[in-house]
Amino acid sequence: MTTHYRAVVIGAGQAGLAASHELLTRGLRPWHDFVVLDANDAPGGAWRHRWDSLTLGKAHGIASLPGLPFGKADETVPASVVVADYYGDYERKFGLPVVRPAPVTRVTSPDGPRRGPLRVEYEHEGARVLTTDVLLNATGT
Ligand SMILES: Cc1cc2nc3c(=O)[nH]c(=O)nc-3n(C[C@H](O)[C@H](O)[C@H](O)COP(=O)(O)OP(=O)(O)OC[C@H]3O[C@@H](n4cnc5c(N)ncnc54)[C@H](O)[C@@H]3O)c2cc1C
Numbered sequence: 001m002t003t004h005y006r007a008v009v010i011g012a013g014q015a016g017l018a019a020s021h022e023l024l025t026r027g028l029r030p031w032h033d034f035v036v037l038d039a040n041d042a043p044g045g046a047w048r049h050r051w052d053s054l055t056l057g058k059a060h061g062i063a064s065l066p067g068l069p070f071g072k073a074d075e076t077v078p079a080s081v082v083v084a085d086y087y088g089d090y091e092r093k094f095g096l097p098v099v100r101p102a103p104v105t106r107v108t109s110p111d112g113p114r115r116g117p118l119r120v121e122y123e124h125e126g127a128r129v130l131t132t133d134v135l136l137n138a139t140g141t
Pocket of ligand 1: 010011012013014015016037038039040044045046047059060061062063102103104105138139140141
């Protein structure tokens with residue numbers, strides 16, 4: 001049987017995490033009503049792929065996600081580590097239902113445009129399929 005959700009978020013970068021927080025505030029229950037599918041192996045979105053010499057503090061900074069202030073970054077630690085740690089803390093604090101690695105390979109609308117649930121195909125320990133009423137595309141660049 002295909003699992004059905006009220007909402008699915010694709011991507012767990014800052015956009016996907018902020019969108020997930022909004023789903024929580026609207027009363028959607030993690031794992032029951034929505035999940036987040038992220039292609040990365042671990043938290044951080046695009047930030048975890050930045051090079052080691054890029055740090056936060058001089059030219060670079062990030063905005064706080066809703067509900068957890070970022071605070072002051074350690075300028076001696078690569079941004080790829082600092083931001084990934086912050087996003088990981090965020091996922092844990094709010095119990096966000098992130099599945100990874102889970103690259104989405106295809107989204108279709110079997111009942112026609114704007115009709116019925118969307119069908120989402122993804123990889124996670126093999127090929128999988130779920131359906132959802134709402135899809136939030138937060139795949140970044
Ligand atoms: C060199 C550089 C420096 C930057 N410096 C700053 C800065 O100082 N401050 C700032 O605010 N911004 C900065 N940015 C921009 C910032 O990195 C982006 O705005 C931010 O990462 C966008 O967040 P996002 O959540 O939209 O996407 P991303 O961070 O790209 O996250 C998208 C997520 O979706 C996942 N994904 C993608 N495709 C799929 C798929 N098919 N299935 C499942 N998951 C998928 C990815 O694995 C990723 O985890 C910088 C960018 C660059 C390149």
